[in-house]
Amino acid sequence: MPQAIAQRQEATVSHRVNFWGRPSGGSTVSWDYESQKWVVKRPDDGSPALHRTVRCEVCNKALHYAIHSVEATRRRQARRRAGAYAGLVVLLVSLVSLITLEDSGAIRIALTATGILVGAVLGWVSGLAAADDMGVTGHGAAWPGATKHAVELVEPRPEELPELVCALCCHREEFPWGSHYRKGFVRKQYQAAATRLENHACRRA
Ligand SMILES: [Zn+2]
Ligand SMILES: [Zn+2]
Structure with a gap:
C-alpha cells in the first residue's frame, strides 16, 4: 500500500546496527535500528x-x-507503478513469444529469456518501490530492503x-498507533x- 503523503510529516531516520538480519522467531528476520526523529517538510507543489x-x-x-513535494511524490509513486505494469507486459509478451516460437533459433530463445528476466525484475522492483516511495530520496531511502540508513514516515495519529x-501540567501519555497494529491492541x-x-x-x- 502506498504511504500517506502530507506536506508536513513526522518521520524517523534510523541507523541499522546489525549487518545481517537476526532471526526473530518463525521465518522472519529483524534488523536493529536506532531511530531519531525528523520532521519532513515538503516544498509546495510545483517547486523543486x-x-x-x-x-x-x-x-x-x-x-x-x-x-x-506532495504532488511530485504521488507522480513518483505512479511512475513506479507504471514501471511495474511495463515489466508485467514485457514478461507476458516474452512468454507468449516463447510459447508461439516457430523456429527455435538460439538467438530468439536467448532474447525471449532475457525479456522474461528483465520483465520479472523490473516488475518486481518497481512494484516494491512504488509501495515504498515516500518522496524522500538519498542513501537508498526510496528503495526497499534493509539499507544502512532508513527513513520511515510516522503515520499521523x-x-x-x-x-x-x-x-x-502538560504531562503526556504515549500510546501506539499505526495500520500495522491490530485495532483491538491499539x-x-x-x-x-x-x-x-x-x-x-x-x-x-
Ligand atoms: Zn548512521
Ligand atoms: Zn497533570
Missing part, C-alpha cells in the same frame, strides 16, 4: 525538491536527502484517538494510557 541534511546520531554521518495530555493500549493519565501525579493539581 528541497535538500536537507540530517546528522546520524549513531555514526555521525551527514545524510543528504532530497524531499519532494488517528482522529478518533485524541492526544492524552494533562491540561494542567484500543486497549489507548485505554491503559488514558487510565495512566487519570492517575498521574499532577504537579499542578
